[in-house]
Amino acid sequence: MLMEKVTEILVEASAEAVEPRFRALAEGEVMEKAPGEIVTVADREAERIIARRLRELLPVPVVGEEAVAADPDLALALATEPAAWLVDPVDGTRNFVAGSPSYAVMASLVRRGETVAAWIWQPCARTAYTAELGSGAWRDGERLTLGKATTAPEKWTGILKTRYFAPPTGHRLLANTLALGPLDPGRGAAGIEYPLVATGEHDFLLYWRTLPWDHAPGSLLVTEAGGRSARFDGTPYRPEAPGGPNGLLVATDPDQWETLRGILLEGV
Structure with a gap:
């Protein structure tokens, strides 16, 4: 149930805050958060939506990329708390700003310093990848299993x-x-x-x-x-x-x- 619910949260936050701004960012909606690092209103709004809904699902700290940019100490929760959410509201912000479809919306759940569940939503491909520690990896519900690599x-x-x-x-x-x-x-x-x-x-x-x-x-x-x-x-x-x-x-x-x-x- 958790796996499906978080996928739903990412898809809905993307539809609300990210996709409407893809190739439609207005003047002033792209900012520099640090030298060489950019952020958009889509990143910030999507993170707020995702963080709120994840906390409703499991009330543990949310370590979001944009929140950590404002307060780096938030990332310490990964080591000090029994559990924490990780959120990247727009992975590939430069691609997003440039109008490239190569961006994603991501989250993961960390327990005692180890990633135990993960979600990747690719809005332009309409594809969801999920993984759960000890249970496998999936693309749109289809199990992913890697074979032995060629020896060449x-x-x-x-x-x-x-x-x-x-x-x-x-x-x-x-x-x-x-x-x-x-x-x-x-x-x-x-x-x-x-x-x-x-x-x-x-x-x-x-x-x-x-x-x-x-x-x-x-x-x-x-x-x-x-x-x-x-x-x-x-x-x-x-x-x-x-x-x-x-x-x-x-x-x-x-x-x-x-x-x-x-x-x-x-x-x-």
Whole structure:
């Protein structure tokens, strides 16, 4: 019941606050919340709606991207509270502002520091992805199950995000991808990128900056489909407040993850 109810909340909040503004943002409805970071009225209104309704469903703290931008201490609830909601009201805000359909509305539930449930709603595709710890991953109610990856690394494709790596490291990572298949340049939204791995369209994702509202939903989706999401040292991903650990490698199966780590992180 919880899984369906939260999906309903995201779909309805998107329909009310986000989709009417897609390719229709008025002057003054896009603001800079920090240097290089933008926010829109759609982000803020959708987060208010989602946060209120999630608290009605389960009265625990809501760690929303926009609320944390105003008060960073709110993110500490991920470590200090028995349970907390995570909300990304518009994942891929730059895409949304540019009129690109590559954006999503996301939420997850964290208990004792571990993601136990996740929701990704892609408004333009009208597609919902959900995952529940120990119970599996789904796309529109259809179970997602990843098969064993091919043993030929030169055929593996994926997304490598170098933006937040120091230039020498980013250059080395890109050089290491020559042993793999073609790179996807990325979609600018974790809620679009993670499902590409969970459905087998891509083999891997590699990130440096791992803000919890961006990565908690997709990481659970991939792992519940049979893949692996872990820090570079092999530690399983757990959502933490900004300023915590960085670096994340995601792959379609655990053996492939180990091989990819050896290839991508060689000399890094």
